[in-house]
Amino acid sequence: MGTLTEENYIKSIYSLSLATGEVFVSELAKKLEVKLPTVNSMVKKLAAKKFVAYAPYQGIKLTDKGKKEALAIIRKHRLAELFLVKVMGLGWEEVHEIAEQLEHVNSERFYNRMDELLNYPKADPHGEPIPDTHGKIPTEKRTPLSAQKEGKKVKIIAVSVDQKSFLDHLNAKGLQIGDTIMIVKRELFDGSVTILKSQKEIVLSHQVSENILVSGDET
Numbered sequence: 001m002g003t004l005t006e007e008n009y010i011k012s013i014y015s016l017s018l019a020t021g022e023v024f025v026s027e028l029a030k031k032l033e034v035k036l037p038t039v040n041s042m043v044k045k046l047a048a049k050k051f052v053a054y055a056p057y058q059g060i061k062l063t064d065k066g067k068k069e070a071l072a073i074i075r076k077h078r079l080a081e082l083f084l085v086k087v088m089g090l091g092w093e094e095v096h097e098i099a100e101q102l103e104h105v106n107s108e109r110f111y112n113r114m115d116e117l118l119n120y121p122k123a124d125p126h127g128e129p130i131p132d133t134h135g136k137i138p139t140e141k142r143t144p145l146s147a148q149k150e151g152k153k154v155k156i157i158a159v160s161v162d163q164k165s166f167l168d169h170l171n172a173k174g175l176q177i178g179d180t181i182m183i184v185k186r187e188l189f190d191g192s193v194t195i196l197k198s199q200k201e202i203v204l205s206h207q208v209s210e211n212i213l214v215s216g217d218e219t
Contacts, residue, residue, distance in 0.1 A: 004104050007073050008032070009042050010051055011103075013062055014070035022059030071135040077103040078124035078131075079114050085125040086118060092125040092176075093167035126167075127158025127177050127213065145193060146210035148183045154214035155180050161211050173202050175212070 012031050016023040029039045043060055046052045051066035062070060080099040084090045090098075105111075112133065115121075122138045123129055129137045142157050156179045159166070170176065174197065182196040191206030204212070 005042065006046060006049075006051070007069070007104060009046060010062070010066055010070045011073045011077075013052065013060055014067065014074070017060075017062060020059075022061045024059055028060065068135055071131040071137070073103050075131040075133075075135075076105065076111050078128055079111055079118065079121075081124045081126070082118055082121055082130070083114050091167075091171070092162075093164045093171060095125065096162050096164070123158070125177065126162045127156075140215060142213040142215050144210045145183075145195075145204070145212040145214050146191060146206055148193075148214065150183050150186055152183050153180065154183070156212055157215045158213040159211055160213060166208075166211065169208065170212075173204070174200075175202070181214075 009028070009032070012028060013023050016027055016031060025036060025039050025043065028043070029036050032039070043052060043054050046066070047054045050063055051069060053061045053063055077099045080102040081092075081095040084095040084098055085092055115133075121130055127142075129139070131137050140157065144160075145154070145156075148154055156175065156177055158177065159170070175181075179197055183193060184196050184201060185194040187193075191209070193204050193206070193209040195202050195204065
């Protein structure tokens with residue numbers, strides 16, 4: 001296991017690398033809100049510990065060891081979020097910052113017991129998949145609500161951001177993971193979407209609808 005700071009870097013590199021497989025120092029500095037020399041120094045330390053492969057002026061890539069570490073951290077974070085919601089009764093908009101602290105608890109037994117108590121869940125409160133003890137992540141096809149056609153019936157399965165302001169907005173709209181909704185109308189001018197949930201029409205901006213992820217036709 002790395003230090004708390006190292007773990008934060010490894011997790012950030014993993015999330016940034018999902019699209020292209022590699023990350024540049026400038027991207028990492030922006031995400032972590034630290035200066036370039038600080039990032040360069042930490043990346044060199046991670047490379048020395050075999051968590052990343054890195055050469056000056058080239059992208060940063062996680063090694064197999066680094067990926068294993070990243071997935072272990074993500075597993076702890078997402079299990080912690082779900083535990084805070086399901087067992088402690090906190091709102092899904094409250095748990096991210098607390099889980100950021102809990103993910104650094106270095107006890108495999110603690111998290112395996114949490115997993116057992118939650119009955120081995122597949123996803124966290126925001127719909128993000130939870131890696132298992134071997135680092136395998138369950139997959140499920142999901143697409144943005146903004147891309148759905150009018151008249152289609154879908155199920156909300158995840159959100160792509162977990163910022164409190166965004167989740168508070170969904171709470172105010174009465175939307176949550178697991179809801180079945182109908183796409184009533186898409187506005188060409190601004191991309192806003194009108195949906196129907198339990199006979200109630202709800203208007204969502206394009207920005208909101210593109211961060212709500214849905215799955216398939218509901219029958």
